[in-house]
Amino acid sequence: MTADLPPEPFNAGEPVFTGDVGGTTTVVEGSTFCLSTGTGDIEPGTPQGLFFRDARVLSRWQLRLDGRTAHPLSVSHPEAFAARFVLRRPPAAGLADSTLLLVRERLVGDGMRETITIDNLGREATAVRLELHVDADFADLFAVKEGRAARSGSDAVATGPELVLRDREDGSRGVSFTASAQPVVVPGSLSWHVVVPAGGRWSTEVVVQPTVAGRAVQPQFHRGERIEASGPARKIRAWRAASTLVAASDPVLTGVLRRTGSDLGALQIHDPARDGRPFVAAGAPWFMTLFGRDSLLTAWMALPLDVGLALGTLQTLAETQGKVVDPLTEEEPGRVLHELRMGPDSTAVLGGNHYYGTVDATPLFVMLLAECWKWGADPAVVRSLLPAADAALAWVDRYGDRDGDGFVEYRRATDRGLANQGWKDSFDGINDASGRQAVPAIALCEVQGYVYAALLARADLAEGFGDEAVAARLRARAGELRQRFAEAFWLPDRGWYAVALDGHKQPVDALTSNTAHCLWTGIATDEHAAALIRRLAEPDMDTGYGLRTLASSMGAYNPMSYHNGSVWPHDTAIAVAGLLRYAHLPGAVDLAHRLADGLLDAAAAFGGRLPELYCGFARDDFSPPVPYPTSCSPQAWASASPLLLVRACLGLEPHVPRRTLTTTPHLPPRWGELTLSDLRLGDETAHISATGEKVAVSGLSAGWTT
Known part of the structure; x- marks a missing residue:
């Protein structure tokens, strides 16, 4: 870094050390x-x-x-x-x-x-x-x-x-x-x-x-x-009063969920310039602002508490959606921003208050919009956001797929932007089994899964609003993408998906937690999922406190790194949700329970609040888990992760427009009885009580199917 140039603003994506551990x-x-x-x-x-x-x-x-x-x-x-x-x-x-x-x-x-x-x-x-x-x-x-x-x-x-x-x-x-x-x-x-x-x-x-x-x-x-x-x-009381009450026989889970509610309430920003519309900031201390990926995933996880937070996030991101091509900020038409900043140096560092260098926020936007609709968001508001969803999918086709091969890849527009633009956005976050860093343009496995889910999400919206032809076309595109993905990303001699394709279209063959996101979105075939589940259950991935971001058998593994062997709670929670999507396959439920239990044990060790990440040492070697010294806490998607565990273990899938509430519970034994009180589904309110694989639903009016 030369003295006469401003520093590269996103060279590592991680904060600085803020003091002694616990101090x-x-x-x-x-x-x-x-x-x-x-x-x-x-x-x-x-x-x-x-x-x-x-x-x-x-x-x-x-x-x-x-x-x-x-x-x-x-x-x-x-x-x-x-x-x-x-x-x-x-x-x-x-x-x-x-x-x-x-x-x-x-x-x-x-x-x-x-x-x-x-x-x-x-x-x-x-x-x-x-x-x-x-x-x-x-x-x-x-x-x-x-x-x-x-x-x-x-x-x-x-x-x-x-x-x-x-x-x-x-x-x-x-x-x-x-x-x-x-x-x-x-x-x-x-x-x-x-x-x-x-x-x-x-x-x-x-x-x-x-x-x-x-x-x-x-x-x-x-x-x-x-x-x-x-x-x-007053704000936190209003948030709690409007939110679903979630509790369990397990006092650790109940305490963690209460902390989740408090932290998500405190991390909310109500923008007075937008009628007080809420969105959730990414996390303290360094990310107290709107982040596309973080805010969208957090809002998704928080849907069982409040649909309004997700709608506010979507509306704010739609208003800031890219309109022109600007290499300095990486803005492109239809692209959903990476972050919004208001500091005195924002223009010098970011090229403007808005920076767009993210590859995954755009398909995640479409996914969340359809999910909000299913959870009972006002159909008029959802309809008003359809043009933004269509602009997002247009970005996927025109700018996301840079070479026309059907996959979305990224390469930063200038040397000032993020070198890696997926959720592992540190400069060394994407590497192969030997530890060599991938060369751009890079097509991440989980991003293809997000695009697949976004196509299906927009198809559901099209069908719901009476456009059957568009729905059929989008579902056909999703099916084609799933087939191409299986052919290009699966490593049959390894038993997992490549974390990415590099700029030469060669598989980047490291074993990472990114592959579990492919279970969450459903892009994985049953055959591939079965093999992947077996591999994720091995000790080089499962620490006992959650899933490593990179297997300990890989060349770049470092349990004290930011993205190459640490444990991120939101990442493990997505893995649990993905595993339970394939609950019919051998080992999926057992591994999901083991990972969920590990996260709760880690939360207890951190005083009831899951941090952004912690070190990926094995539980047999270090217990309690070793903190990562610059981890954000509270951090939005880490705080929301217990809610995703609850939803996934309940198999909770509402579809308010169709008046259906599906539950396929697989609760970990330690949870005992789990209850959701005053779960708001549009104009309806439901009460759910579950234990193990048994569930009871009450409160919904006649005409609902449960």
Whole structure:
């Protein structure tokens, strides 16, 4: 990388290390998130900070008690958008204990509020000097993520009780600090000198308010307001009230599902420019924005909770769908974007606020639209999105299939874009059995499966809206693709699908988890699926905590890598769904249960929240699973993965237009009884209770078939 050129923005697709394992605390709500130490401090010179709309508005936030850092006791997260840090004053010289308790209660939501409380548990009054050191560099999220130098910094203005910092570069962004309890305000800090009586308490409330384009942003909370009355808390309650309640006899599964609901609620962004329409951000800390692939797959997994989230995602992506050919952003007509960014450096890094370098979001869009229709979305809204679905399939034909061989492949348009444009988008994510990286243009196996499913999805929509001729034509195309795929991708001497065809149309023969996506979409023939199931069950793929992204027998295997041997929960959940699609084949249900159990055990080890990924060491060698140090948490499709497990193990397939609800349960024994209460299917509400392979459905009106 040369000094006079901007860095390649997507050379690895992975975030930087944010601190010691277990030492970084993340709170998140919509497009606001805060990374700090376990004491609640934001240390300058680190990737920590308070971020709002892809810019760091707080790069220093250090609380000092009598000039010293308080000793941490515990950190708790009542919700994803709040944290409670419990600390104590360091004991005096020669003493083992402290009698001064310090509690920091943090809430984020279009800004940040921190309530600082001091309790004197001693028998005499104590004098305390409290200092809060603050700064902001207004650095773009990409600059922080990639470890590049910050922008020019800020200018500070202290006016009475308020401290204001403004972006020194152009002044368009800023941040203000106000506090109760009469602080002494000077540039760079707020301080208090107080006496706390014996058995007494002292408290102050500090509010951090961002400014964008010269206008102060209204936070989602008010001074003195209890956390449960704040905007983020009201939003999560509304999300839960509108969502299906899913519970199981297994307390681990029930706890994980509750965390799923909380995290998906916090990761939702309600765009005020689009009537508050929701979509889910990809994940904290670095991907708190709309991502085509991530947002679509998360919305698919979350359908049992709420169809509205999927519709909002589809409508937003349809509005940002490609219209022109632009090599800099990789925009092409009909292409669904990869990511949307709003930071100060977005244009320099991405070529614009919209970047389109993804090969799979476009067929996934069509798949999700048909699925929404089946789950009871408003037919008028679905119909309004059909032109976007047709534009997506037109992109598949004209731009996705670059050489006319019937397969969709990718090659980045310039040296600034993502080298790999499937879900394994790190620079070394696609390689052969010996470890050599594939040369573009690259046709991924799972992408062909997505295209196959998209053709069938659009055929279902055509049939549902009375266009039988289009439905027949699309189903014929899907059948042809399935046959060509079997001929070109199957490796009969290996027993698995090639992960890809390279630029010379040669199979890239590594054994990867990508092949399991071919089970999920149904493009695999029964004969191939049977062999693949046997191979996926081998120890070089199954870690005991989920499926490896790359078999340990392959040349590029590294259990500590991002995509070459790690375990991604969403990837394993898709594999479980794929296996249960072929439940009639030997070994499919047993392997699905083993993988599902492994994911839940991993979730329990991570405190009930599945991270983006973790290391792919075998369970016999390392238990609990080893964290991947830069894994996002919460991360959208990881958080949603338990919902896909539930749906797959229930065999839950509604078709509201036909008034049918199909269930073919294969529940893991450890789950016990699984219940879905208030499952909304259009205007209907169903209740489902299942154990093992038995299921009972109630609540649907006459005329439904179950």
